[in-house]
Ligand SMILES: Nc1ncnc2c1ncn2[C@@H]1O[C@H](COP(=O)(O)OP(=O)(O)OP(=O)(O)O)[C@@H](O)[C@H]1O
């Protein structure tokens with residue numbers, strides 16, 4: 607598995623971490639290992655990955671199927687327990703925290719949109735869970751919908767959207783809670799290998815971060 611990093615447009619300022627407003631979204635992996643037990647045999651899915659992702663920086667994992675990209679992201683977001691190692695966000699080791707206690711979002715390969723909820727309600731779901739007041743929630747959802755060019759589709763159900771529109775809803779839903787780190791696995795049909803990426807950003811810099819992610823995608827795609 608290889609990695610590629612890019613600073614987001616709104617990301618690195620060059621200032622030392624201490625000068626920035628904490629928390630910033632500085633992600634570190636230290637010797638992270640994942641061993642699955644498969645029919646009595648140990649399978650090393652991830653074998654000692656260490657990374658340092660600066661606030662506002664994107665990191666993309668590229669590699670052949672089965673090399674551990676998704677498992678690494680799932681351990682970052684807390685959907686998989688690491689067998690060993692540390693996942694550190696802004697100096698705090700996250701490994702003992704469940705996904706809902708981590709200030710992170712994950713965009714799943716299948717998008718995992720709620721079929722019975724409108725686009726607006728899908729995007730607002732995380733804010734509702736966090737008991738954000740109605741007016742504030744509406745305002746934040748409007749910003750997310752606008753940034754993903756989804757305003758005109760706000761009242762539709764997911765099954766009334768194209769694949770790309772569904773993907774944008776999933777991204778808006780991840781962004782709107784202003785996570786300090788966002789993990790995404792995506793598989794583009796024109797690529798022969800899949801790509802997984804994690805980005806950490808400073809609070810409020812989400813739109814720029816995703817714009818930068820889109821603009822850097824072609825240079826990080828593997829050759830056919
Ligand atoms: N729950 C599981 N139990 C046992 N083995 C697993 C489990 N999940 C993943 N694996 C194994 O761990 C390895 C890494 O899987 P992972 O899903 O991280 O690969 P990937 O790099 O994301 O692949 P792809 O590009 O195909 O999505 C694979 O060999 C896979 O078979």
Ligand SMILES: [Mg+2]
Pocket residue numbers: 675676677791800
């Ligand atoms: Mg995968």
